[in-house]
Amino acid sequence: xxxxxxSVLSADFGILAEEIARVEPGADLLHVDVMDGHFVPNLxxxxxxxxxxxxxxxxxxxxHLMIQNPERYIGAFVQAGAAYLTVHAEVCPxxxxxxxxxxxxxxxxxxxxxxxxxxxxxxxILDQVALVLLMSVNPGFGGQTFIPFVLKKIEELARxxxxxxxxxxxxxxxxxxxxxxxxxxxxxxxxxxxxxxxFGAPDPRAAMLKMREQVA
Ligand code: DX5
Ligand code: ZN
Numbered sequence: 001x002x003x004x005x006x007s008v009l010s011a012d013f014g015i016l017a018e019e020i021a022r023v024e025p026g027a028d029l030l031h032v033d034v035m036d037g038h039f040v041p042n043l044x045x046x047x048x049x050x051x052x053x054x055x056x057x058x059x060x061x062x063x064h065l066m067i068q069n070p071e072r073y074i075g076a077f078v079q080a081g082a083a084y085l086t087v088h089a090e091v092c093p094x095x096x097x098x099x100x101x102x103x104x105x106x107x108x109x110x111x112x113x114x115x116x117x118x119x120x121x122x123x124x125i126l127d128q129v130a131l132v133l134l135m136s137v138n139p140g141f142g143g144q145t146f147i148p149f150v151l152k153k154i155e156e157l158a159r160x161x162x163x164x165x166x167x168x169x170x171x172x173x174x175x176x177x178x179x180x181x182x183x184x185x186x187x188x189x190x191x192x193x194x195x196x197x198x199f200g201a202p203d204p205r206a207a208m209l210k211m212r213e214q215v216a
Pocket of ligand 2: 033
């Protein structure tokens with residue numbers, strides 16, 4: 001079963017708890033985008049807001065760090081209640097160490113790759129991560145268009161995953177809509193992140209259920 005992770009980046013932050021309640025019954029994970037204005041041009045939220053979200057929902061939090069020096073903030077996001085903590089390979093010169101730090105803190109470690117970053121960046125630690133996040137847009141903003149070449153990358157990662165004993169989730173993030181979610185799942189994604197397609201819809205829960213139908 002493919003999992004669906006609504007991304008709160010496209011929710012109305014003024015009524016965030018209500019927005020989360022709308023998708024809570026069907027969401028497998030809640031995707032939370034942390035941006036620092038350096039690694040990506042945008043600025044979003046930090047551990048305080050993640051903690052506030054954690055208090056309001058039982059859905060596991062899938063925290064996507066788009067920040068430089070993410071190793072400095074592992075403790076803060078673990079304390080805040082992250083279930084998964086994902087760092088970008090592009091900003092981790094000692095990626096193996098950073099992944100170990102997350103695991104030692106007792107939560108699931110993920111590694112994210114920008115569209116143009118090769119799968120080689122993660123190949124040697126594939127058996128040590130719970131999740132590989134393939135960006136299908138350049139990170140920073142919701143509502144961008146899915147980059148088609150990422151489909152091949154998903155397929156390639158799915159092939160490599162088959163050979164592993166412990167199989168990391170393949171999460172795909174960016175530009176996923178009702179119209180293309182089936183193709184992304186068929187390529188091998190096991191978690192679909194969707195922001196604008198869910199929270200930008202007049203009825204977020206209905207949009208999420210529609211997506212689920214497409215990939216069932
Ligand atoms: C973008 C974020 C995504 C974003 C996806 O940098 O990582 O999680 O919320 O938004 P959509 O689904 O609208 O492309
Ligand atoms: Zn994200």
